[in-house]
Amino acid sequence: MEKQAKIYVAGHKGLVGSAIVRRLEQEGYKNFLFRSSKEVDLTNQVETQKLFETEKPDYVFVAAAKVGGILANNSYPAQFIYENLIMESNIIHAAYQNEVKKLLFLGSSCIYPKMALQPLNEEYLLTGPLEPTNEWYAIAKIAGIKLCQAYRRQYGCNFISVMPTNLYGPNDNFDMETSHVLPALIRKFHEAKHKGDTSVSVWGSGTPRREFLFVDDLADACCFVMDQYEGEQIVNIGTGTDITIADLAAIIAEITGFVGKIVYDASKPDGTPVKRLDVTKLSNLGWKATTSLRDGLAETYQWYVSQTK
Ligand code: GFB
Numbered sequence: 001m002e003k004q005a006k007i008y009v010a011g012h013k014g015l016v017g018s019a020i021v022r023r024l025e026q027e028g029y030k031n032f033l034f035r036s037s038k039e040v041d042l043t044n045q046v047e048t049q050k051l052f053e054t055e056k057p058d059y060v061f062v063a064a065a066k067v068g069g070i071l072a073n074n075s076y077p078a079q080f081i082y083e084n085l086i087m088e089s090n091i092i093h094a095a096y097q098n099e100v101k102k103l104l105f106l107g108s109s110c111i112y113p114k115m116a117l118q119p120l121n122e123e124y125l126l127t128g129p130l131e132p133t134n135e136w137y138a139i140a141k142i143a144g145i146k147l148c149q150a151y152r153r154q155y156g157c158n159f160i161s162v163m164p165t166n167l168y169g170p171n172d173n174f175d176m177e178t179s180h181v182l183p184a185l186i187r188k189f190h191e192a193k194h195k196g197d198t199s200v201s202v203w204g205s206g207t208p209r210r211e212f213l214f215v216d217d218l219a220d221a222c223c224f225v226m227d228q229y230e231g232e233q234i235v236n237i238g239t240g241t242d243i244t245i246a247d248l249a250a251i252i253a254e255i256t257g258f259v260g261k262i263v264y265d266a267s268k269p270d271g272t273p274v275k276r277l278d279v280t281k282l283s284n285l286g287w288k289a290t291t292s293l294r295d296g297l298a299e300t301y302q303w304y305v306s307q308t309k
Helices: 015-026 045-055 070-075 077-097 132-155 181-195 215-228 245-256 280-285 293-308
Strands: 007-010 059-062 102-106 159-164 166-168 199-203 212-214 235-237 261-265
Touching (some): 015 166, 045 077, 059 077, 070 132, 102 215, 159 215, 166 181, 166 293, 181 199, 235 280
8 A cells, every 4th residue: 555545444433443543554654534424324325435436545444344242243133234234335336436446344253154163264154054143243244255256356346355353452342231252351350340349240151262363463464464465365364372261251350350259141142162263374474463362451451441530
């Protein structure tokens, strides 16, 4: 990407979008296009087309999405499938019509079959049934991948897709009901410590395994891939290592200083038993994650505390 190029980061206020902006600013990029959802409703085709027609961005990062943790995905299937399908369709089609030079679409590791072999290789896409708690979101994200591939095949658009693993970091959603596990546990342990509670409830059995990537590492990988990769095939972005929810909870308890008991709530779903990405493709391209889980957690906790003051 040329330093003067106009870069549209769709979803610039969110966890992923804000990290991509931080990374691009560090690299010296200044010519950004930002629009909040109040200014431009990306679920509205006319508004999205008008934005692209008037602003003519050169490069696009598609970080705008309806996202949430296991319970939100399971509780609001219509919103998860509809909002994601329509936003990505509007953005990708407008990018094609307005000759965007390159577009990067962000998917998710939940696009892989629930019982796929681990680690999850890019080739396992569409080889088996999805995890039921998030199949609505996953189907929408798979459609996004397919849109990029189809526009590349038919129109020659340079549109690529990356599949990040579970992400965390500053600007995450810390709402107890709709967030992902890591911010939810940070908040639960922090509040329990301050209220003097003797126990904290962790959903499910604690046995599922997840891989967590610090969002600034993801942003670095997205910029790297934008520069270094062109092709129809999706690219996984992760650390390649996973941890049980029980072990994650123990580390978060330690970082937040909570010393009470951890109680497992079996009424809540476990979701996919294991989710760990095969990151061989990305490491062969020359990229590796650098932030350890403990360092990323400490930084995220610090950010969370600064927001609660
Ligand atoms: O992060 P999470 O909601 O997402 O849950 P998924 C991961 C695991 O942590 C599940 C457990 O086994 C949860 O039951 N968990 C324990 C908790 N305590 C909590 C808690 O307080 N809050 C939450 N949220 N979980 C999502 C998908 O799946 O991951 C999305 O639904 C997306 O589509 C996203 O792919 C990355 O990894 O299970």
